Amino acid sequence: MPGSPIERHGAARGALVQAAFVLALAFLVYEGAAMALAHMRAHHIPFDFGFWDERAGFDIDQHLIPYSFTSTYGRAFFVGLTNTLVVAAIGIVFASLIGFAIGAARLSPNLIVAKCAGAYVEALRNVPLLLQILFWYNAVLKALPVPRASLAFPGHVFLNNRGLFVPAPTLSPLGISLPVFHGFNFAGGARLSPEFVALTLSLILYTAAFIAEIVRAGIAGVPKGQGEAAAALGLNARQTRKYVVVPQALRLIVPPLTSQYLNLFKNSSLAVFIGYPDLVQVFAGTVLNQTGAAVPVIAVTMAVYLFVSLIVATAMNLYNRRIVGVAH
């Protein structure tokens, strides 16, 4: 307990302010909740999860787990969730690859390469993500040729206005199924809808620009003296990069990098605008519209994102304390 009379007086005043604050907050919350409940009862808006096991009655274009219009709303939730996770996983992997490459390119002694990389970063960071998604979806993917005249890529990959067709593994019989053109369309393989391709592609390119900047700042943030000491010891440029610069740059890169990963995850919710069935589009969109259960639906949606954010934040704190804490 603080000792001096001054500090005790301050503590007493603080306790008073705090009590007033808590009371005010509690009052607002109580009043708001009461008002909301009254509203919802008056308009027959459901505020429990009774709808979870009801029949959904709508179809979803892309689904990783089995789903049909006879499935429940609960199942629709999981379809949306898995779709979000797929986009996020693929997005994170490729955004990192491209981002690191461009970030390194920005530090290249070759002026042209550095300037081009810089132009990429500035161009993509200053244009809204939604605009980029709409561009890829409406201006590019919708303008692709019909399946009969698909663009073919090595490895049995085909691109047309119905989507991206790729080989897919099958469980029974165990093997790989290849997409083959048959009649008017492709049979076999897996179909990635144009919505999926547009969303994932724009997320990758957009996030890569931010990752590139983080990588550049991380490498540039390693003190010059480290490189000089390594050179003075006789290490060549490659060894200096590998043993001295990169490890220290990674310490500077990892925290903001995980922020960007989280951003990508959250930005996948822009799927709403092009109709890709991610968590928000399916659950907070279609399910909410059909059941009218605004509070539970939005609460669950938010809870999913909050849960992921909290896990990542905790992991980041652990990383900072364990690795950076030792060396700093």
Add this chain to the structure above:
Amino acid sequence: MTDTSMRAVEIEHLNKWYGAFHVLRDINVSVTPGERIVICGPSGSGKSTLIRCINGLEDFQQGRLAVDGMDLTAASLAAVRRDVGMVFQHFNLFSHLSVLQNCTLAPVEVRKMPRRVAEDLARHYLARVKMADFADKYPAQLSGGEQQRVAIARALCMSPKIMLFDEPTSALDPEAVKDVLDLIMTLTAEEKTTMLCVTHEMGFARQVADRVIFMAEGEIVEINQPDAFFTAPRHARTKLFLSQILR
């Protein structure tokens, strides 16, 4: 005629510019192996720049610089750096590596020493700088003086023929200064390394140096043995400098 293979460091008519600024003007120095040189002078005189030229951390536009008989070129740079060690004003220890790893990195990667041999070597030098117990600690956990001692051990692990010291004690607390200077004195004497040390510590210069070089405004003004240098400076600029720092 001088035999260049007898010289540890040979600098002839070296001139360096930073853009339009003439930073080093007509530097001529010859250092014999095993000689211990102290370079002093007011700030901005180019002392640090000069010794950083010796191991190629700074380049120069005109003149000739030879280390151990080899002219300094892009091709010979790697060989030069193997045989020249450097201790920096701000230590520059690798913050992500332990003390031991700091010392073993270069012997393992540059001299291709087996890891065990390198670790024994590192522990040997760490003991000589009285930091043996700190082998598994990280630089952030060490004080300035401790870090600088590790930096000295790290440089010595490469068994350099020439050691460069760039104001090694300027960033240290007064208590740590004496320890580090004593260390430098003993080690360079024991290993018989050629030493070039930029410093403001005049007592150290008097004790250790075979010759003192005084630089001002990018040129060498006076070179002499320490006793003669401090008691009977001959150039007016030297006299001015000494009157300002010695009371």
Add this chain to the structure above:
Amino acid sequence: MPAAYVRATPAPVLPPPVAAGPSWTRLLRNLFGAPQSLLLTVLALIVWLVPGLLRYFVFDAVWHGGATACRAANGACWTFIGEKLPYFIYGSYPPDQRWRVNLVFAIGAGLIVWLLAPRAPARRLGTWLAFLVYPALAFVLLYGWPALGLKRVSSDLWGGMLVTLIVATFGIVVSLPLGILLALGRRSQLPAVRLASAAFIEFMRGVPMIAVLFMADTMLPLFLPEGFEPDRLVRPLVGVALFASAYMAEVVRGGLQALPKGQSEAGKALGLRYWGIERLIVLPQVLRLTIPAIAGTFIGLFKDTTLVATVGIFDFLRTVDSARLDPNWSGPTITTTAYIFAALVYFVCCFGMSRYALGLERRLAARYGRATG
């Protein structure tokens, strides 16, 4: 070399040798010293890209002629942009009342120039005008006040850049002070305040903005008394502002942590109390320290205004996106032209903001010194 040496005459100070000429040789060495294949790829990209771009956007583009001219166009259809421009700027605001919007724009621009120009006079007066008088004035002009002869114009008709600027400006103006309060609250000694601030910040930063907008749109009416239907534009305004203040709070908190404790201790020693210390000593320095991050948050907010389309508001991007579907304009290049135009507009705004922030940071650093104390 004699053991002792004294310089007789000072060495001449010479100009640098011309052969070591700086930029040219280094430039050439950089261009041709790089790995050949990488350089060639980049050059090929440029050679292939630039003429194609020029052809599409300049030489083959359609500059006049209207819808018929664009039906068979090979290049960008700029005439489409020209004809739709009023829609992009005002939305569906009645054409005869658009002078009111122009007046709001003009006054706003004037105030911005006044407040942000490097050496502006009477800035305190300008701040009062900008933050108190201007919003009220703008509201009256845009919404209408029949008593003054200004016809009522429902916010459902507002659209385009008008709406984007309203949302962005409101968000920026509200998020900075609110963010500061939240940041101070998060560092407060009072546990309840600290907890409430942290909970709010972590919540807003953990969910996507679309979810917040949905929440504001569907849930805000529930929490207000019956019949009190908030304007459709007000709901996303509130959502955007709250969302942005959480991010601003983290930026300010980072600056508060970076400022040496000695600054506030000096304030205490001088006899200042909490709010005096924060207002006069801590916050001015913290705000200067965090200018790049604040600018980044503002730019992000400006880009995020596009998301209000999800609750049916016609911001600039939405007007462009809906205009391209006009059946009267059905050329093959309409969509691309529309999107590239929108991208250019956003790029100029955002890039301009980041350049301004850079310049501001440099100017303040020159006057007040580098960041850390």
